[in-house]
Amino acid sequence: MNKIINKGMLSGLVFLMAIIVGLYINAWVPKQWVEQIYHYDVSKNEHGQLSYVFKGETQIIEHVTDYANSVLNQTHLDQLGDVDPAIKSQWVRLNNGDIAQLKPAFHFGFWSLMPAIVTISLCLLTREPLSALFSGIITGAFSLGLFDITDGVIIPYLANQSSVGLLILYLWLLGGLLGVWSKTGAAQAFADFMTHHCVKGPRSAKVITWLLGVLFFQGGTMSTVLVGTTVKPFADKAKVSHEEMSYIVDSTASPIAAVLAFNAWPAYVQALIFVPGVAFLATESQRIEFFFSSIPFSFYGVLAVLGTLLLSLNITRFSGERIRQAQQRAAKTGKLDADGATPLSAKELHTTDVPKGYLPNAMEFLCPLLVLVTIAVGTFIVLGTPEVNWAFSAALLLSIAVALGKGMALVDVIDGLGNGLKGVVLASVILMLAVVVGTLSKELGGGLYLVNLLGDSIAYWLLPLLLLLLSMVIAFSTGTSWGTYAIAFPLAMPLAWSIGHIHELQNIELYMMICFATVLNGSIYGDQCSPISDTTILSAMTTGCDLMDHVKSQIVPATWAMAAAASMWTASVIIFT
Known part of the structure; x- marks a missing residue:
C-alpha cells in the first residue's frame, strides 16, 4: 500500500x-529560429515558368528572391528573438544558382524535449x-x-486526415472485425485449426508468427495489425507469453520493411535526401536506387529480424531477463501476462460468446483475412500505396455477411461489434494522445534542437554514430520513424557530404550510404522502443500485452541488435571509406 x-x-x-x-x-x-532549406526538382514548364512536383501535382513558383535578401535566411532570423517571421516560406536562389524553398523553424533548446521526457518518465514510473x-x-x-487543452490542442491536432484515418481504422474497423470474430467464434475456430494442423507448441506458434512478420513486409502499423490479429488466437492457445508475441510482431514490422523495401518507404524517403551538387542523388530514380544500394548496410534491420527468429526457436541468449521470465512463466503456470499487468486488449476480445446453435468455422477467419491481405497488397501494387482502410472494411463486411448468411441474428452481430469497439477503445485513446504528444514535440522543435547539436568539424568515422544516436533520440521522443526521417535526413545527408569532402574520403558515396543507413535504422529502433509510438501501442494491443511490459521487455534485445549494428557501421566506415 x-x-x-x-x-x-x-x-x-x-x-x-x-x-x-x-x-x-x-x-x-526565448525561441531560437533556424532556417530550413527544402530542395525540389525545379524545372521550367512549356510556358517558361519555374515549377516543381509536390505530392503528384505540379506547383508553379511565382517569385524567387536572392538568398542574401530573404527575410528567412539565418542572418535575419537571428534578429527576430520571440517575434514570429512575417512570412511562412519563400523561394530563393542560392549562391550556387539552385532554386530552393526557405522556411523558418524554432526550438527552445533542451527545453524542447520536455514533453517527451515527462511522458516517457511517467510511463516508466506509473505504467x-x-x-x-x-x-x-x-x-x-x-x-x-x-x-x-481540449479545443485548442487535442481537437485541432487530431482534426486531420491522418489522425481521423487512424481512429477509423483502429477503433471502428479493427475493433469491429475482432468483435465479430469473437462473436462468431471464428478466431477460436482458427486457433483450433492451426493447433491441430500446424502449431504443435509454443515454438511452432512463434516461428509461424515470425514467418508472417517477414511475409507482411509493408512495415509500420499495417504489418503490426495484420500479424498481431492473425496470430493471437493460436498463440494464446499454444500458451506463448504476450511479451514474446508483442516483441516478435513489433520487431518484424519496420525492421523487415527496411530490408525488403518493396513498399512505400523508398518513395517517401527519396524526397528527403536530395543534396545539391551530388550527382548520384540528382533525380528521383537515382535516389531510389541509392536507397536499395544502401540496404546491405541496414545492419539493425537484419539483426532485429534474426533476433526474433532466435527467440522463436527458443534461443533466448540475447532476449533479456524479462522475456526469459515471461517464457518460463507461461510454460510453468500458463499465465500469458505478468501479475498486475493491464493488457491493452480488453477481456471482451479474449473470450467467445457464440450464440446457441451457431457453428463456428475456421474459414470465417481465413476468408476475411485473405480478402484483407489481397486488397492491401493489390492496392499497393496497382496504386503505389496500400489502402488499408479498404482492406479492413471489406474484411469486416465479409465477416458480417457470412455471420448473417449462416443464420446469426442481427442483434448478435451488433452485440459483437459493440464488444469489439469496447475492446480496443483504451488502446485507441492512447494512440490518439500519442499522436498529439508527437505533434507537440515536433512543433516545439525537439528534433531540430538535437540535429543542431552536430557540427561539421567532427571526425568522419564518428558521424555515423552521432547520426545514429540523434535519430534514435528523436524517434524515441516523438514516437515516429517517418517523422524522424523528415527531420533528420534533410540535415544529415548534406552534413555527410560535407564531412566526406573535408576528410577527402575515397568512396564518399559508400560513406553516405552508411550514414543514410544509420538514420534509417536508428529511427526504426527509437520508434520501436518508444512507449508513445503507434507501432509499439498496436503491437501490445493486437497481441493482448501490457504496454509497458512490452516496452521494457523489447528494449533489451533491440539494444543488443543496435549495439552490434553500431559496431558494424563503424568498422565499415573505417575499412571501406
Whole structure:
C-alpha cells in the first residue's frame, strides 16, 4: 500500500512539475529560429515558368528572391528573438544558382524535449500511459502558450486526415472485425485449426508468427495489425507469453520493411535526401536506387529480424531477463501476462460468446483475412500505396455477411461489434494522445534542437554514430520513424557530404550510404522502443500485452541488435571509406 501511495505522490509531483515547466518555457525561454532549406526538382514548364512536383501535382513558383535578401535566411532570423517571421516560406536562389524553398523553424533548446521526457518518465514510473501522455500534452501545450487543452490542442491536432484515418481504422474497423470474430467464434475456430494442423507448441506458434512478420513486409502499423490479429488466437492457445508475441510482431514490422523495401518507404524517403551538387542523388530514380544500394548496410534491420527468429526457436541468449521470465512463466503456470499487468486488449476480445446453435468455422477467419491481405497488397501494387482502410472494411463486411448468411441474428452481430469497439477503445485513446504528444514535440522543435547539436568539424568515422544516436533520440521522443526521417535526413545527408569532402574520403558515396543507413535504422529502433509510438501501442494491443511490459521487455534485445549494428557501421566506415 505504501508503495502505491509513494508512486502516486511521485507521479503527482511529476505532473505538477510538468505544468510549472510548461509555464516557465512559455514565459521565459526565448525561441531560437533556424532556417530550413527544402530542395525540389525545379524545372521550367512549356510556358517558361519555374515549377516543381509536390505530392503528384505540379506547383508553379511565382517569385524567387536572392538568398542574401530573404527575410528567412539565418542572418535575419537571428534578429527576430520571440517575434514570429512575417512570412511562412519563400523561394530563393542560392549562391550556387539552385532554386530552393526557405522556411523558418524554432526550438527552445533542451527545453524542447520536455514533453517527451515527462511522458516517457511517467510511463516508466506509473505504467499508466493515459496520465503520462496527458502530462506530456500539458507540458507541450503550455510551452506553446496553448492553455485550452481540449479545443485548442487535442481537437485541432487530431482534426486531420491522418489522425481521423487512424481512429477509423483502429477503433471502428479493427475493433469491429475482432468483435465479430469473437462473436462468431471464428478466431477460436482458427486457433483450433492451426493447433491441430500446424502449431504443435509454443515454438511452432512463434516461428509461424515470425514467418508472417517477414511475409507482411509493408512495415509500420499495417504489418503490426495484420500479424498481431492473425496470430493471437493460436498463440494464446499454444500458451506463448504476450511479451514474446508483442516483441516478435513489433520487431518484424519496420525492421523487415527496411530490408525488403518493396513498399512505400523508398518513395517517401527519396524526397528527403536530395543534396545539391551530388550527382548520384540528382533525380528521383537515382535516389531510389541509392536507397536499395544502401540496404546491405541496414545492419539493425537484419539483426532485429534474426533476433526474433532466435527467440522463436527458443534461443533466448540475447532476449533479456524479462522475456526469459515471461517464457518460463507461461510454460510453468500458463499465465500469458505478468501479475498486475493491464493488457491493452480488453477481456471482451479474449473470450467467445457464440450464440446457441451457431457453428463456428475456421474459414470465417481465413476468408476475411485473405480478402484483407489481397486488397492491401493489390492496392499497393496497382496504386503505389496500400489502402488499408479498404482492406479492413471489406474484411469486416465479409465477416458480417457470412455471420448473417449462416443464420446469426442481427442483434448478435451488433452485440459483437459493440464488444469489439469496447475492446480496443483504451488502446485507441492512447494512440490518439500519442499522436498529439508527437505533434507537440515536433512543433516545439525537439528534433531540430538535437540535429543542431552536430557540427561539421567532427571526425568522419564518428558521424555515423552521432547520426545514429540523434535519430534514435528523436524517434524515441516523438514516437515516429517517418517523422524522424523528415527531420533528420534533410540535415544529415548534406552534413555527410560535407564531412566526406573535408576528410577527402575515397568512396564518399559508400560513406553516405552508411550514414543514410544509420538514420534509417536508428529511427526504426527509437520508434520501436518508444512507449508513445503507434507501432509499439498496436503491437501490445493486437497481441493482448501490457504496454509497458512490452516496452521494457523489447528494449533489451533491440539494444543488443543496435549495439552490434553500431559496431558494424563503424568498422565499415573505417575499412571501406
